[in-house]
Amino acid sequence: RKEVEQDPGPFNVPEGATVAFNCTYSNSASQSFFWYRQDCRKEPKLLMSVYSSGNEDGRFTAQLNRASQYISLLIRDSKLSDSATYLCVVNGDNFNKFYFGSGTKLNVKP
Amino acid sequence: NAGVTQTPKFRILKIGQSMTLQCTQDMNHNYMYWYRQDPGMGLKLIYYSVGAGITDKGEVPNGYNVSRSTTEDFPLRLELAAPSQTSVYFCASRPGQLGNEKLFFGSGTQLSVL
Numbered sequence: 001r002k003e004v005e006q007d008p009g010p011f012n013v014p015e016g017a018t019v020a021f022n023c024t025y026s027n028s029a030s031q032s033f034f035w036y037r038q039d040c041r042k043e044p045k046l047l048m049s050v051y052s053s054g055n056e057d058g059r060f061t062a063q064l065n066r067a068s069q070y071i072s073l074l075i076r077d078s079k080l081s082d083s084a085t086y087l088c089v090v091n092g093d094n095f096n097k098f099y100f101g102s103g104t105k106l107n108v109k110p
Numbered sequence: 111n112a113g114v115t116q117t118p119k120f121r122i123l124k125i126g127q128s129m130t131l132q133c134t135q136d137m138n139h140n141y142m143y144w145y146r147q148d149p150g151m152g153l154k155l156i157y158y159s160v161g162a163g164i165t166d167k168g169e170v171p172n173g174y175n176v177s178r179s180t181t182e183d184f185p186l187r188l189e190l191a192a193p194s195q196t197s198v199y200f201c202a203s204r205p206g207q208l209g210n211e212k213l214f215f216g217s218g219t220q221l222s223v224l
Contacts, residue, residue: 004152032211043200043215044153087152091211096141096160097168098213102152 001026004090006101014109017078021104023088024070033064034089035073038103044087047073078108112136116201116216123191123223131186131219133201140206142184143213144168144176146197153200159184160206191223 006023013019025033033050048055050062050071061074071088088101117132135142140161145153145168155168159178173195175187184203188195198220202213 006152008150034211036213041198041218043217044213045215046212049211089213096158096166097155098143098211099155099169100145100152102150 002101003027003092003099004088004101006088006104008102008104010105010107012107012109013078015078015080017108018074018076019078019106020075021073021086021088021106022070023072023090023101023104024068025088025090025099026069027090027092028066028069030090030092031095032091032098033062033071034098035060035062035071036087036089036100038085038087040085044100047086075106078106080108080110082106083108114201114203114214114216116199116219118219119217120220121222123188123221125191125193125223127191128187128189129191131188131199131201131221133184133186133216134182135184135201135203135214136182137203137205137214138181139203139214140181141204142178143202143204144174144184144186145200145202146170146195147200147218148197156186156199188221193223195221196223197221 035047036044038044085103143158144156157176201216
């Protein structure tokens with residue numbers, strides 16, 4: 001079983017739409033959760049960490065559900081510049097290891 | 111402040127050749143990582159290091175070797191290149207303090223084995 005699983009998409013949405021991605025993880029001992037953004041052929045960059053209480057950064061909201069072992073990312077008022085692949089990242093029971101999902105591709109259309 | 115620097119950016123190898131992918135960071139980070147990313151896929155952990163002299167295997171270590179003789183450098187060695195090793199390779203580092211787990215990535219090395 002994969003450590004981290006994501007819907008690959010693509011999600012094709014118009015500008016201004018709200019879009020949500022989910023990610024599930026297999027290791028109940030995981031303690032750290034993140035969303036990274038990756039533009040085509042570029043390195044991943046941290047979008048936001050995900051905290052147990054949920055957290056918001058501008059148009060982006062991340063939630064963690066430990067009981068169901070899933071993480072979500074909500075993007076409100078989508079911009080063309082949000083088009084990218086969003087990677088869910090979780091640490092393993094060896095807290096030094098970080099496992100990446102295969103990514104969810106978002107295309108925001110004019 | 112250069113961050114994480116990877117060289118080369120592109121390389122074509124013939125089957126059976128060997129090469130070393132270089133990674134260096136100037137942030138005095140304890141933790142360093144090597145990932146590979148196949149087309150349309152997420153990143154898979156090859157090897158990681160928690161400090162100079164200490165390395166450990168990740169998810170897909172076969173066919174690779176690493177060393178960590180200094181805090182700054184974490185080279186990845188391919189001994190007998192195979193077509194299955196065609197991928198984009200990313201090196202990353204992080205400070206290692208609790209609560210500071212952001213991974214800083216290099217710009218990647220695109221490797222083709224033909």
